Amino acid sequence: MSSFILADIVTAIFYSYFFDASSFPPQVRSLLAGYDNGLLYVLNPRAFLSRCQQQCGPIYRVSLGSWRLVIVSSGDVMSSIFSASSQLLRHDPVHQGVKTNYAYLYEIMIRDLYPLVDRCFSPRSLGQTTQMFGPMLLSGIKNLTRDHSKSISLMQLTNEPLYTATNLVLFGSAFPTDSYKDFQTLNKSIPYRVGRTLLHYWPSYAARMRLLKSLRDYLQREEVNDSDDKFFGASSWQIFKDNNLQSLEGARLALAFLWALHTNTLGNSFFLLSFLLGDPNGFARVRAEIDSAVEKFGSLEALLQASPDKLDDPSFKLLTSAIMETMRLTVLHIGIRQANCDFDLKLKDGKMISIKKGEYMFGDVHAAHMDGTAFSDPETFVVDRFAQQPYRKKHLQTDGYPYHSFGGGRHACKGRWLAVYEIKVVLIILLHLFDFNLAEENSAGCLPRFHPRSNGVMHTEDDIFVRLSPRQAEKGF
Numbered sequence: 001m002s003s004f005i006l007a008d009i010v011t012a013i014f015y016s017y018f019f020d021a022s023s024f025p026p027q028v029r030s031l032l033a034g035y036d037n038g039l040l041y042v043l044n045p046r047a048f049l050s051r052c053q054q055q056c057g058p059i060y061r062v063s064l065g066s067w068r069l070v071i072v073s074s075g076d077v078m079s080s081i082f083s084a085s086s087q088l089l090r091h092d093p094v095h096q097g098v099k100t101n102y103a104y105l106y107e108i109m110i111r112d113l114y115p116l117v118d119r120c121f122s123p124r125s126l127g128q129t130t131q132m133f134g135p136m137l138l139s140g141i142k143n144l145t146r147d148h149s150k151s152i153s154l155m156q157l158t159n160e161p162l163y164t165a166t167n168l169v170l171f172g173s174a175f176p177t178d179s180y181k182d183f184q185t186l187n188k189s190i191p192y193r194v195g196r197t198l199l200h201y202w203p204s205y206a207a208r209m210r211l212l213k214s215l216r217d218y219l220q221r222e223e224v225n226d227s228d229d230k231f232f233g234a235s236s237w238q239i240f241k242d243n244n245l246q247s248l249e250g251a252r253l254a255l256a257f258l259w260a261l262h263t264n265t266l267g268n269s270f271f272l273l274s275f276l277l278g279d280p281n282g283f284a285r286v287r288a289e290i291d292s293a294v295e296k297f298g299s300l301e302a303l304l305q306a307s308p309d310k311l312d313d314p315s316f317k318l319l320t321s322a323i324m325e326t327m328r329l330t331v332l333h334i335g336i337r338q339a340n341c342d343f344d345l346k347l348k349d350g351k352m353i354s355i356k357k358g359e360y361m362f363g364d365v366h367a368a369h370m371d372g373t374a375f376s377d378p379e380t381f382v383v384d385r386f387a388q389q390p391y392r393k394k395h396l397q398t399d400g401y402p403y404h405s406f407g408g409g410r411h412a413c414k415g416r417w418l419a420v421y422e423i424k425v426v427l428i429i430l431l432h433l434f435d436f437n438l439a440e441e442n443s444a445g446c447l448p449r450f451h452p453r454s455n456g457v458m459h460t461e462d463d464i465f466v467r468l469s470p471r472q473a474e475k476g477f
C-alpha cells in the first residue's frame with residue numbers, strides 16, 4: 001500500500017474519531033473511517049445522498065474515504081457557497097477534469113479560457129459566435145434521416161448532428177468533427193470511470209487516446225486560416241499557442257473543455273425528447289408552439305437563420321419551460337469548492353457552519369430540486385412548470401424557484417445561453433419535421449432509466465429507437 005493511501009486512511013480515522021457528532025451540521029456515521037460511505041457513494045451517489053439527507057436534514061457532514069465534505073441541499077446555503085470569496089472557498093481544478101500539472105492549466109483556464117467563453121457565449125455575442133449553427137444542424141439531421149424505412153436511435157438523432165454542428169461553428173472545419181463516436185464512448189463510460197471499475201475501461205481509454213491525438217493535431221496547426229472559425233476557434237487556439245500548450249498537455253485541457261461544452265447539452269437534448277415522447281399531450285403542445293413560431297418567421301429556414309436573441313422570445317415559452325424542466329430533473333450535484341482555511345459560513349437564518357480547512361462543500365442540487373414544498377409533484381416531468389411566469393428576455397424563466405442546474409455566483413455556467421439555444425434548435429427542427437413512432441426494438445418502455453452510478457448529471461445506458469415519418473407539410477423534405 002502506498003504511503004499516500006496509508007496517510008489518507010490515518011487522516012480519515014483521526015478525523016472520524018475526533019469529530020464532535022453533536023455539533024451542527026450533523027455528521028453521517030461511518031464504521032470504516034469514511035471508506036464504507038465512499039464505497040456506497042460510488043455505487044449509487046443519488047441513493048446514498050438521499051439516505052443521508054433523510055437521516056441528517058439539508059446540511060450535513062460526511063466523510064467519503066479521506067474526503068471530508070459538507071453537503072447542502074438548501075437553496076440559500078448553496079447560494080452562500082456560490083457567493084463565498086475564492087480566498088475562502090476555491091474551485092477545485094481536479095473537478096474540472098484537469099489532473100496533471102493542474103495548477104498551471106487551471107490558471108490558464110480561469111485567466112484566459114473562461115473569460116473568452118463568457119464573452120463569446122453571452123446573450124450579446126452569441127449570435128456572432130453561432131452564425132450558421134441552425135442551417136448546419138438542419139443539414140446534419142437531413143443526412144442522418146435520409147432513409148425513413150429504418151428505425152433510428154434517439155440518442156444518435158439528438159446528439160450526433162448537434163455535436164458536429166457545434167464543433168463546426170465554434171472551431172471551424174479543421175476540427176476533428178468525425179470524433180462523435182469516440183466522444184460518446186468516453187462520455188458514456190464516465191460513471192464507470194468514476195467508480196474505477198475495469199468494465200468498459202479499455203474502449204473508453206482507447207477513445208480518449210484517439211481524441212487526445214486528434215485534438216493535439218488540431219492545436220498544432222501552423223496557422224488558423226479558416227474563415228469559418230475566426231470568432232471563438234481562432235481566439236481559443238491563440239490562447240493555447242501563447243501559453244505553449246500545443247502538446248499533449250494542451251490536448252488534455254482542450255478535451256476537458258470539449259467535455260464541458262457537450263456532455264450536458266447532449267444529455268439534455270436526448271432526455272428532453274424522451275420525456276416528451278412519454279408525454280403525448282406535452283409533445284403536442286410544444287409542437288403546436290413550434291409550428292406557430294415557424295409560421296411567424298415565414299419558414300423553418302428563416303427561423304434557423306435568426307439570431308439566438310430572436311429565439312429568446314415568448315413564442316418559445318413552453319419549449320423553454322420544457323428545457324428548464326429537463327435540466328431540473330437531470331442535474332444532480334454541483335458547486336464543489338474546497339476550504340482554503342478555517343472559517344464560519346454565515347447562513348441567512350443567522351446560523352453559522354464552521355468550515356475546516358481542506359473540507360469540500362458540495363451542493364446536492366437534485367435534493368433541492370426534489371423538494372415538494374418548492375416543486376409540486378417533483379419527480380414528474382411537467383412540461384409547463386416554468387411557463388406560467390411572465391416571459392423575460394435574458395432570463396431563464398426559473399426566477400422565484402430554488403433552481404440550481406446552472407450553478408450560480410462567479411462560477412455560474414458560462415455556456416448556459418449557448419446550451420439553451422442549442423437544445424431549442426434541435427427540438428424545433430425535429431418536432432417540426434417529423435412524426436415519431438416507437439420502434440419494435442424498444443424493450444424498456446419509452447422513458448430511459450437513470451444509471452445508478454450517475455454522478456454530476458444523470459446518465460443512462462438505455463436508448464430509444466424511433467421510426468420517423470416526415471410530416472404532411474414537409475413531405476418534400
Ligand code: HEM
Nearest residue numbers: 260261264265268334335336405406407411413414415419
Ligand atoms: C445543459 C447544459 C449545461 C449544464 C446543465 C451546465 C451546468 C453547469 C454548472 C452547474 C456549472 C457550475 C459548476 C460549479 O459551480 O462548480 C457549470 C459551469 C461551467 N459551464 Fe456549464 N453547463 C451546461 C452547458 C455548458 C456549455 C454548452 C458550456 C460551453 C462551453 C459550458 C461551460 C461551462 C464553464 C466554462 C463552466 C465553469 C464556469 C466557472 O467555473 O467559472 N457549460 N455548468
